[in-house]
Amino acid sequence: KDEGTDFGRAHSEINAILNTFGPYAEQARLNPHETCEFPEEMEGIGGKCFILDGFRVEAAHSSFGVMVVMEIHRSEMNYARENGGEALLKRLVAEGAYPYSDMDRGAVV
DSSP: OOTTSHHHHHHHHHHHHHHHHHHHHHHSOOOTTOEEEOOTTSTTTTTOEEEEEEEEEEOSSOEEEEEEEEEEOHHHHHHHHHHOHHHHHHHHHHTTOTTOOOTTSOOOO
């Protein structure tokens, strides 16, 4: 939790993002291929853009799903708005960027 380190800063940011998505997911239905953007005025995470995707894990007698929350660049958000989230996810996979929220990478669009 030492924000003086790269890991500590990343941990803090991931915490802020997931702690915002959690309560939101209790109120709204989140679906794969949808995008989400935090309002600019939100401290620490304002203006950040995300795309959602689902991982489904099949177990012996049940299925279990995990929602992926992936941070994306503004240009990618705009692309998803024009072409759909599924189209953006295909580009992210093709470029090897999926499912990583590494904003040091170049945008795929």
